[in-house]
Amino acid sequence: MYTQGLDQSDTRTPGPEEEAQLVQAFQARIDAEEKIEPRDWMPDAYRRTLVRQISQHAHSEIVGMLPEGNWITRAPSLKRKAILLAKVQDEAGHGLYLYSAAETLGTSRQQMVDQLLSGKAKYSSIFNYPTLNWADIGAIGWLVDGAAIMNQIPLCRCSYGPYSRAMVRVCKEESFHQRQGYEIMTVMARGTDAQRRMAQDALERWWWPSLMMFGPSDSDSAHTAQSMRWKIKRFTNDELRQKFVDVTVPQGHFLGLEFPDPELKLDEQTGHWNFGPIDWSEFKQVLEGNGPCNAERMRARQTAHQEGAWVRQALLAHAEKHEDIR
Amino acid sequence: MTERELPLWEVFIRSRTGLNHRHVGSLHAADAAMAMQNARDLYCRRQEGVSIWVVESGLIHASDPSDKESLFDPAEDKIYRHPTFYDVPDGVENI
Ligand SMILES: [Fe+2]
Ligand SMILES: [Fe+2]
Numbered sequence: 134m135y136t137q138g139l140d141q142s143d144t145r146t147p148g149p150e151e152e153a154q155l156v157q158a159f160q161a162r163i164d165a166e167e168k169i170e171p172r173d174w175m176p177d178a179y180r181r182t183l184v185r186q187i188s189q190h191a192h193s194e195i196v197g198m199l200p201e202g203n204w205i206t207r208a209p210s211l212k213r214k215a216i217l218l219a220k221v222q223d224e225a226g227h228g229l230y231l232y233s234a235a236e237t238l239g240t241s242r243q244q245m246v247d248q249l250l251s252g253k254a255k256y257s258s259i260f261n262y263p264t265l266n267w268a269d270i271g272a273i274g275w276l277v278d279g280a281a282i283m284n285q286i287p288l289c290r291c292s293y294g295p296y297s298r299a300m301v302r303v304c305k306e307e308s309f310h311q312r313q314g315y316e317i318m319t320v321m322a323r324g325t326d327a328q329r330r331m332a333q334d335a336l337e338r339w340w341w342p343s344l345m346m347f348g349p350s351d352s353d354s355a356h357t358a359q360s361m362r363w364k365i366k367r368f369t370n371d372e373l374r375q376k377f378v379d380v381t382v383p384q385g386h387f388l389g390l391e392f393p394d395p396e397l398k399l400d401e402q403t404g405h406w407n408f409g410p411i412d413w414s415e416f417k418q419v420l421e422g423n424g425p426c427n428a429e430r431m432r433a434r435q436t437a438h439q440e441g442a443w444v445r446q447a448l449l450a451h452a453e454k455h456e457d458i459r
Numbered sequence: 460m461t462e463r464e465l466p467l468w469e470v471f472i473r474s475r476t477g478l479n480h481r482h483v484g485s486l487h488a489a490d491a492a493m494a495m496q497n498a499r500d501l502y503c504r505r506q507e508g509v510s511i512w513v514v515e516s517g518l519i520h521a522s523d524p525s526d527k528e529s530l531f532d533p534a535e536d537k538i539y540r541h542p543t544f545y546d547v548p549d550g551v552e553n554i
Contacts, residue, residue, distance in 0.1 A: 170524070172521065172523070172524050173524050174524070219504075222500075222504070223504070226500075226501050226504065229486065229501055230484060230501075233467075233484055233485040233486065236467070236485070241464060242464065242487060243462065243464045298484075299484070302484075306504075306505075442462065445462065445465065445489075446462075448465065448489035448490075448493065449463060449465065449489050451489065451490070452489040452490035452493075455490060456490075
């Protein structure tokens with residue numbers, strides 16, 4: 134087994150009556166804001182939901198390294214290169230924190246990785262878009278990490294202990310990601326005309342996909358209500374999306390950039406920025422594997438895994454040999 | 460081909476001298492040296508620690524959650540184990 138201290142696990146199968154009592158006691162703990170820990174009793178559906186959500190989240194961090202990794206060797210200065218390296222390394226770390234949080238639920242990392250590589254598991258649709266020039270690295274940090282932070286902050290209070298602790302660590306590291314991106318955008322927006330056009334173009338390409346990162350509208354989101362009851366989720370997709378728009382639009386205007394949405398307008402009454410309709414058919418297409426880079430991303434992950442196989446084997450062989458000597 | 464997975468390790472970090480090592484998470488590694496190296500890379504990218512312990516997860520024995528009552532409840536009614544249980548007369552100091 135793959136959970137912390139899982140030398141003993143709850144092997145009893147409760148009868149229907151006992152199960153109902155357990156479910157009730159479980160919900161009462163959640164309602165009282167108690168954290169659920171790996172070896173506590175939990176409904177199967179809660180476990181499944183968490184494994185799905187946490188592993189998808191982990192996959193997103195891992196695949197998310199690819200679009201940015203694309204620019205490490207071509208960063209415009211040593212400073213930017215060091216920053217981008219550190220950021221991409223953080224994303225690898227986030228993936229690993231999350232895989233180990235999911236492992237505490239009894240699913241091995243290898244199973245999760247296999248699901249990613251076979252195409253069975255999903256990852257965030259945003260990482261299927263290409264990074265065409267350096268301004269994209271600015272836009273990703275500012276918008277994509279910005280949207281991720283919006284999603285992740287409430288997850289620090291998630292009812293499942295290992296997930297919430299992983300998210301606290303992740304959130305601590307994310308804010309540098311967003312700031313370095315915004316700084317790149319600032320430099321470019323205040324640079325030459327050509328740089329300014331690149332910044333504007335990057336914003337135009339990344340804006341709508343960033344809004345899609347929050348997932349389908351509440352009316353089409355199958356899992357939201359149950360996840361809110363279990364306190365896995367604290368806000369709905371639409372609530373988080375609106376929060377993101379409200380904080381991000383003024384940041385873009387500050388740089389003199391224009392958002393690619395003619396309907397974007399401040400509602401003086403509510404203080405919220407109203408925005409135009411999202412093209413959900415594009416979101417669906419990308420999710421189904423037909424985005425601009427889906428195939429490339431999958432290929433990159435599969436190749437990396439295959440080409441690393443001999444290293445993993447050698448490591449184990451070395452460890453075994455070493456054990457014999459000892 | 461099913462590949463054998465690298466074993467799981469638990470990581471404990473002392474964030475400053477004078478403090479206990481604290482559990483921070485887990486990782487996979489083939490042996491202790493690799494676990495140590497990975498713990499450095501994974502959990503200490505921002506000076507989070509001055510010392511690292513790594514322990515193979517399988518070596519940790521944990522209490523069973525269903526034993527919670529029998530293990531921890533007996534301490535509940537032993538309030539005389541706390542200094543606040545005792546009356547000290549007014550005027551008595553330094554006790
Ligand atoms: Fe991240
Ligand atoms: Fe990030």
